[in-house]
Amino acid sequence: MLGRIVLAAVTLAASLIWPSGPGDDLHNGLAATPPMGWNSWNQVGCDGLNEQVVRDAADTLVRTGMRDAGYRYVVVDDCWQDLTRAADGSLRPDPERFPHGIAALADYVHSRGLLFGIYAVPGSGTCAMYNSGYPATGIGSLGHEGQDARTFAAWGVDFLKYDWCYADTHDGLDERTAFAKMRDELQRTGRPILYSISEYGVQQPWNWGRGVANMWRTTYDLTPDWNSVTATIEQQAEVATGSPGAWNDPDMLQIGNGTLTPEEDRAHFSMWAVLNAPLFVGTAPSADDLATLENPEVIAVDQDFAGTQGRRLSTNGALDVWGKPLSGGGYAVVLLNRGDTPATMSADIAGRWRVRDLWLHKDVPSARATVPAHGAVMLRLTPA
Incomplete structure (x- = not known):
């Protein structure tokens, strides 16, 4: 099979002009390039989460060179919370799994030259409460938005993942209003906290998220198998562009997890890079994983924004050509074979x-x- 596309400079440049989503960017001075880091969920989920896992992840980022490659955020996902709030209504960590508290954990992460992130939800319950039987009550931020934002700032949080988790169904909330409320509360704290929202692309946040958050999920959860990766890539073909400070997020990387082969891992990473996607790992990386995740030339494409994220330029059955402009007048091109047999492209x-x-x-x-x-x-195409 042969997939072909003419990439004349003028033609390619014209084909890659996408209109930005409506609304002003958040302008909190964060996420000038797509953020990179580690998130606990894909590695340990709910039951395996504890402070030692997080400390080990921070140490791994440093020891393996991932921190120096750009992976700077260490994000604690769902199930860090105690089962109820304190008497004054404040959130508190599970005392057995986080015996030294979140502020101490953030201090440790910061001491390793990294940034610290945490998870919350706009409704009354977290996703683990609804999907994994986490036996907590009232630990969502509904009615506590300002209190939680101040708590996070006092703990030294640098990144907030704010996950929708059925807040419309259970609490009657509206996505834009609820996400904007926490945005305002975070800004009132005076602490720079990168704001990541997740409503899975249902309400097309690429059309309104720019003034609300620094990044927004465009899809449901990515799973560690090739069908999920390719389905997510297909969905990105219809998603409008991100820009510095405001990025589309096709979900965390699944490299090192599940059934993905090394070839599939490289294709996965190539596509997230050409899409200017945030790069968050969730694995204890093997040597093969590191060879993929630390490829400096691919990371450079992800971190280079010259007017638009990547878009699909051509498709022929299972063969796609994706491209994006790069600083200095060059282009990045991905020849993607979604099919089951090799192909000349x-x-x-x-x-x-x-x-x-x-x-x-x-x-x-x-x-x-x-x-x-x-x-x-x-x-990478560079003018000769």
Whole structure:
């Protein structure tokens, strides 16, 4: 099979102009590039979460070089909370799993040259309460938005993941209003807290999230299998652009988890990079995982925003060509093979270009390659 697209410079530049979503950006000075880090959920879920897991994750980011590669946020997801609030209504951590408290944990993360994040919800219950039987009561932020924001700021929180979790069904809330309320409370604390909202793309937050949050989920949860990865990629083809301070989030990386093969991991990472997606891992990385997650040339594409996130330029059955402009007049191109057999794919380029394969780490003679099944070739085109 042959997937082809003409990538003349003028044509490509014109094809990659997407209108921004309506509304002003949040302008809190954060997330100038897509944030990167670790989140506890994909690695340990609810039952395995404790302060030692988080400390170990912070140590791993430092020891493996991931911190220096850009993975700076350490985010504690659902199930950190005690089963009820304190007598004064404030949130408190589970005393057995977080015996030293959240402020001490944040201090430790900060001492490692990292940033600390935490999880909350706008309604009355968290996702683990509804989906995993977590036996808590009243630990959602509904009616406590200002109190919780002040608590997070006092603890030294740098990142808030605010997860919808059926707040419309159980509490009758409206997404835009509820998310904006916590935005305002976070700003009142005076502490810079990167704000990540998650309502799974149901209300098309790419059309209104820019003035509310720094990043917003565009899909339901990604699972660690190829069908989920490709379905999420397909959904991104219809999503409007992000921009500095305001990013589309197709969910956390599943590299190192589930049934994904090394080829699938590289394709997954290539696509998140060309989409300018936030890069959050949830694994204790193996050497193979690190080789993927620390690829500096692919990370550089993710962190480079030159007017638009990546978009699909061509599709032919299971073969896609995605591209995005890069600073300095170049382009990133991903030849993606979603199919079950290898395929020869190419990008015909008008003009003179240096072509570099970002996984082989070398220049190649042309933008033509045999792409393995469930794989991708990622190229950087630089004016010759």
